[in-house]
Amino acid sequence: QLQLQESGPGLVKPSETLSLSCTVSGGSISTTRNYWGWIRQPPGKGLEWIGSIDYSGSTYYNAPLKSRLTISLDTSENQFSLNLSPVTAAETAVYYCGRHGVPRGTQLWASYFDFWGQGSLVIVSS
Amino acid sequence: QSVLTQPPSASGTPGQTVTISCSGSSSTLGRNSVSWYQQLPKTAPKLLIFHNNQRPSGVPDRFSGSKSGTSASLVISGLQSEDEADYYCASWDDSLNGHFVFGTGSKVTVL
Numbered sequence: 001q002l003q004l005q006e007s008g009p010g011l012v013k014p015s016e017t018l019s020l021s022c023t024v025s026g027g028s029i030s031t032t033r034n035y036w037g038w039i040r041q042p043p044g045k046g047l048e049w050i051g052s053i054d055y056s057g058s059t060y061y062n063a064p065l066k067s068r069l070t071i072s073l074d075t076s077e078n079q080f081s082l083n084l085s086p087v088t089a090a091e092t093a094v095y096y097c098g099r100h101g102v103p104r105g106t107q108l109w110a111s112y113f114d115f116w117g118q119g120s121l122v123i124v125s126s
Numbered sequence: 127q128s129v130l131t132q133p134p135s136a137s138g139t140p141g142q143t144v145t146i147s148c149s150g151s152s153s154t155l156g157r158n159s160v161s162w163y164q165q166l167p168k169t170a171p172k173l174l175i176f177h178n179n180q181r182p183s184g185v186p187d188r189f190s191g192s193k194s195g196t197s198a199s200l201v202i203s204g205l206q207s208e209d210e211a212d213y214y215c216a217s218w219d220d221s222l223n224g225h226f227v228f229g230t231g232s233k234v235t236v237l
Contacts, residue, residue: 037226047163047171047214047228063222096170100226103177109218110177111226112161116170 002026004097006120013126017085022097022117024078030055035100036080037113038071040093048093052100053080060108087124094119129154130215130229137235138205146232148198148215154227158218160198162191163228165212174213175200202234210236 008020022036029036037052051061053071061069070083084091098113131149138144148160159178163171173182175191178198188203202209215229 039228046231047216049216049226049228052226060224060226062225101176106159106177108224108226109157109220110159111218112159112173112176112216113163113171114173114176114182116172119170 002099002115004099004115004117006095006097006117008120008122010121010123012087012122012124014088014124015086017083018087018091018095018122018124020082020095020097020120020122021074021079022081024080024099028075029073029078029080030075033102033104035102035108035111036073037098037100038082039096039098039113040091041096041119042090042093050082050084050095089124092122092124094121096120129219129227130217132213132215132229132232134230135233135235137237138202139237140205140207142205144202144205144209144234146200146202146213146215146234148200148229150196150198150217152196153221154196154217154219155193155198156196157220160191160193161216162189162200163214163216164209165214167211171214205236207236210234 003025012018034055038050053059096119097117099115101114102111162175165171178193179191190201213232219227
């Protein structure tokens, strides 16, 4: 069974960099057709997709975040990471990592998130 | 700003059937599949339905999904107290070079 676990600072200052990692166990992040993504949820609000990366390192970003966002793979650690800079207080949220599943024979048009980490609360405050 | 619109809330008594709608557009549900997620309080979302109407292993068959045109629905049959949660639809959006979008979310209350 695939398991994902977020890690990183719980407090980030405004204008600085939010960095999170997601460690995957029970499977390889570099397996063909695997995509991996980040989703966030501000307190009391809905879900927002941040971006995803595929097994080859190709990235797909939410357009409003694109200029501040980097998602990368670390195959040696079986991890993928999120860097968002600079951040504002409005980006205080629970950040989830997840496997961005794509059914066989389809592409991202049929995708979904089938495995999720437990979430990591990141507070942006001075 | 989500481009998938859901009713803020829905409710029912135990045993009843509850339906949650998800309204999209030609760039979302008109061309792409829908997935549905259940989020219990203080927990990560859980996949309920993928590829419009497919249930992952372990999801009770009380949960069913459908899609027609630019709209989709999640039906919860035989409502149970443990179904009280937030529910989100989601889809790929072909606009803006492509991105994944979640619906606005619906809170289901079991009366």
